[in-house]
Amino acid sequence: MERTFIMIKPDGVQRGLIGEIISRFEKKGFSLKALKLVNVDRPFAEKHYADLSAKPFFNGLVEYIISGPVVAMVWEGKGVVATGRKIIGATNPLASEPGTIRGDFAIDIGRNVIHGSDSVESATKEIALWFPEGIVSWQSSLHSWIYEENFSTC
Numbered sequence: 001m002e003r004t005f006i007m008i009k010p011d012g013v014q015r016g017l018i019g020e021i022i023s024r025f026e027k028k029g030f031s032l033k034a035l036k037l038v039n040v041d042r043p044f045a046e047k048h049y050a051d052l053s054a055k056p057f058f059n060g061l062v063e064y065i066i067s068g069p070v071v072a073m074v075w076e077g078k079g080v081v082a083t084g085r086k087i088i089g090a091t092n093p094l095a096s097e098p099g100t101i102r103g104d105f106a107i108d109i110g111r112n113v114i115h116g117s118d119s120v121e122s123a124t125k126e127i128a129l130w131f132p133e134g135i136v137s138w139q140s141s142l143h144s145w146i147y148e149e150n151f152s153t154c
């Protein structure tokens with residue numbers, strides 16, 4: 001089954017949005033496979049956003065991510081990478097649709113509350129980076145109320 005890496009950024013934690021964000025993924029039917037509250041250091045944040053190291057906003061982005069604790073999570077479900085990005089909304093919150101997390105709770109692109117992996121490949125890399133200890137193996141007893149087919153072998 002597909003997995004994605006979701007991070008509630010320091011502004012999301014400070015603004016009391018942890019429960020709201022987790023609730024949106026839970027209510028959709030996705031399944032939480034790992035969760036921790038952590039302070040990350042500069043080298044780690046630079047590694048997470050390595051693809052953006054040439055961007056003019058890179059230093060500000062790294063400062064933002066290390067400015068306070070973040071909530072790191074792994075969510076699992078059919079299509080969770082792309083649908084997770086839809087739940088999150090566009091990168092610039094002023095362009096995010098109402099009803100998305102960024103559309104409902106953010107204004108500035110540099111304070112956009114949440115990160116979600118942009119592809120299955122990125123998700124695999126990010127999950128390995130953030131959860132070297134591994135994730136939790138379990139299956140919700142609601143599975144057959146959420147999926148018509150049996151996806152347990154996906």
Ligand code: GTP
Pocket residue numbers: 052057060061090091109110111112114115116117118
């Ligand atoms: P993430 O889920 O955080 O990876 O965001 P994204 O995939 O929607 O966007 P992207 O990976 O391109 O950029 C990563 C983060 O850098 C964004 O979420 C923003 O916080 C920040 N960012 C992106 N573009 C800009 C920009 O033009 N200016 C500033 N200040 N920050 C930016």
Ligand code: MG
Pocket residue numbers: 116118
């Ligand atoms: Mg990104």
